[in-house]
Amino acid sequence: MPAFTIWRHPRPRGAEGRCIGGRTDLPVDPRKAKRLAHRIRAHARRQALPREVVTSPLARAAxxxxxxxxxxxxxxxxxxxxxxxxxCWDGRPWRAIAAGEFDRWMNDFCGFDFDGGESLAALLTxxxxxxxxxxxxxxxGGWITARHWQGGAVPTPSSWPPPPGYGRPTASAPSAA
Known part of the structure; x- marks a missing residue:
């Protein structure tokens, strides 16, 4: 399989100020989903790609x-x-998460599992x-950033890059492993 292009989903409704991950399935404005689909269709046409797409099961991508x-x-x-x-952080307002909890995460940035979730190490894998x-x-955004992490060094809070913008494409090699 040649390189692939992955787009970050459109901005979801109700995400502002909240920790949003894989357990919180937020909708997107249908017009924004359609707009991104148009861009993907045009990209496929320009690149002469098969009319095939794979998405996350979460509504904001699906x-x-x-x-x-x-x-x-x-x-x-x-x-x-x-x-x-x-x-247990998923879906909660960021302001409702105690400073001590953030400290736990920052002190174990790659291994912290958010008390029953997924660690960054697991996402990278x-x-x-x-x-x-x-x-x-x-x-x-988190998945795309993890996929593009330049292996070798263990990510730290200061080295972890920001996610791509909503609706933005990112080209990738078939396997980062």
Missing amino acids: DVGRWLKRWGFVWQVDPALAEMDFG RAAAWTPRCALAVGH
């Missing part, structure tokens, strides 16, 4: 896949593309192990 399916794309859902699971089913995907 809604884009639904639009593409309406337009004749083969759409697959892959749970391995889901956003990081923030455990999951993202690196993912094998593209096709050349087009729609996923999440």
Whole structure:
């Protein structure tokens, strides 16, 4: 499989000020999902790619896949593309998470599992192990950032890059592993 392009889903409704991961399934404005689907369709046409797309099962990514399916794309859902699971933090307002909890995370940035969720180390492994089913995907900021992490060094809070913007494409090699 050649390189693939993954887009970050459109900005979800209700995410402002909250820790949003794989357990919190937020909707997106249907117009934004359709707009991103148009951009992906145009990219596929320009690059002469097969009309196939794989998305995370979360609505903020899957809604884009639904639009593409309406337009004749083969759409697959892959749970391995889901956003990081923030455990008991998922869905909570950031301001409601105690400073001591943040300290626990920062002191074990890669290993902290958010009390029952997924550690960054686990996300890095999951993202690196993912094998593209096709050349087009729609996923999440944390997953995309993990997929592009330049292995070797253990991520720290200061070295972890910001996620790509909503609706932005990122090209990737078939396997970062």
